Amino acid sequence: MMIHCRRASRLISESMDRRLSPFERAALGVHLCICDMCARYRKQLSCLRDAMARWWNRPETGLDDKNASLTDAAKERIRRRLNSD
Amino acid sequence: MKSNGDASDLLRSWVGEHGDFLYRFALARVRDEAAAEELVQETFVAALKSAQAFAQRSSARTWLAGILKHKISDHFRSKWQGALSLETGDSDPLDEAFNASNHWKEPPKDWKTSPENLAENAELRKILEQCFARLSGRLRDVFLLREVDGLDTGELCKDFGITPTNLWVLLHRARHQLKTCLEKNGVR
Numbered sequence: 001m002m003i004h005c006r007r008a009s010r011l012i013s014e015s016m017d018r019r020l021s022p023f024e025r026a027a028l029g030v031h032l033c034i035c036d037m038c039a040r041y042r043k044q045l046s047c048l049r050d051a052m053a054r055w056w057n058r059p060e061t062g063l064d065d066k067n068a069s070l071t072d073a074a075k076e077r078i079r080r081r082l083n084s085d
Numbered sequence: 086m087k088s089n090g091d092a093s094d095l096l097r098s099w100v101g102e103h104g105d106f107l108y109r110f111a112l113a114r115v116r117d118e119a120a121a122e123e124l125v126q127e128t129f130v131a132a133l134k135s136a137q138a139f140a141q142r143s144s145a146r147t148w149l150a151g152i153l154k155h156k157i158s159d160h161f162r163s164k165w166q167g168a169l170s171l172e173t174g175d176s177d178p179l180d181e182a183f184n185a186s187n188h189w190k191e192p193p194k195d196w197k198t199s200p201e202n203l204a205e206n207a208e209l210r211k212i213l214e215q216c217f218a219r220l221s222g223r224l225r226d227v228f229l230l231r232e233v234d235g236l237d238t239g240e241l242c243k244d245f246g247i248t249p250t251n252l253w254v255l256l257h258r259a260r261h262q263l264k265t266c267l268e269k270n271g272v273r
Contacts, residue, residue, distance in 0.1 A: 004187035006179065013257035017231070017238045018249070040193040044264050049232055050200030055213055056233040058204075062113025069105040070122060078104065078126045079097045082133055 003027045008038045012045060092136035096129055103146050107153055114157050114229060124160060128153045154234045158244040161226045169223055169245050171254060178262050193264075194273055209272065216266035220259055227252070228259035 003011075008031045011024055020028065032039050060066035070078075107128060111121035131152050132139070139148055162169075184190050203209050220228065227245070230236045231252075236244075242252050 005189050006183045006187035009179070009182070009261075010253075010257060013260055014253045016260075017253055017256055037189050037192045040195050041264075044193055044196055045260050047196055047198070047200050047203065048260060048264055048267075051203035051213060052217075052232050054200060054204035055210060056113075056229075059109070062116075063109060066109075068109055068112055068118075070108045070125065074122050075100050075104055078100050078129050081126060081130055082093050082096050082100070 003031050005031075005035065005038055008032070008035065009041055012038065012042045016045065016049065092133055096133050096136070099132075099145055099149070100129060103149055106146060107149055110150060111153060111157060114226075115160055120160060124153060124156045127156050131156070154230070154236060155240075155244070157234075158230055158236060158241065161230070162245050165223050165226070165245070169227065169247050169251070169255070171251050178258050178265070182261065182265070194268055196273055198272060203267075203272070212267060212270045212272060216263050216270065219266060220262060224255060224259040224262070227255050231256055232259075 008028055011020060011028045014020065015028070032042065055061055104125060107125045108121055111124045112118060115121055115124065128149055132149055135152075139145075182190060198209065203213055217225070227241070230241060231238065238249060238252055242249050245252070
């Protein structure tokens with residue numbers, strides 16, 4: 001049942017992407033009870049996930065110009081595609 | 086939507102209403118104006134084909150963004166063409182984090198900051214932005230689709246043609262690199 005920190009860190013991350021097996025859940029649970037460091041790591045990754053989502057929900061994130069928009073010509077091209085299809 | 090003609094009228098009106106939103110959504114992710122425009126067009130075309138599937142209970146914008154996310158994931162697949170598979174020679178950032186007996190070399194710090202603070206506080210957000218910019222291209226793209234856009238890992242594996250294990254390792258690396266960078270820059 002004992003797993004080391006490296007394995008625990010991997011399971012912590014994977015638990016954010018898949019359902020762990022009952023054995024994995026139990027092993028990670030036991031490890032987190034006795035290892036403050038991995039418990040902190042779990043808290044960090046979960047904080048990071050929430051922060052990323054919040055940050056990317058801001059309208060300007062990832063853009064050089066937050067008002068970037070399609071040109072009128074581009075909109076017209078798209079409308080024409082919708083006619084012909 | 087009754088007939089295809091109705092659907093086509095409705096979608097044409099949505100180009101004006103949601104086109105710019107979808108364009109900014111795509112541009113922030115693919116960082117290429119021509120590609121972003123193309124993806125928005127493909128999204129509308131796909132939407133017209135599956136207009137029957139659109140249930141009024143979800144908002145048009147959410148529905149279109151859902152289609153666009155998959156178009157973006159297709160775009161990244163062709164961009165990376167197999168470079169998303171792990172190479173045996175790849176350096177693993179996790180190797181740095183653990184000693185020979187698989188214990189932490191540098192114990193993770195006890196973060197007191199909240200996700201809200203990290204994303205909203207101007208100074209902290211700048212650090213988050215800089216650390217995110219340091220992720221390698223493929224890690225950035227995969228991480229965005231999963232962590233921010235919430236695409237299902239099964240769908241991502243299918244889109245990218247990689248195994249689940251491969252994907253989990255990439256995501257763990259991305260999370261770990263970001264966390265390490267934030268800590269180095271004083272986030273607690």
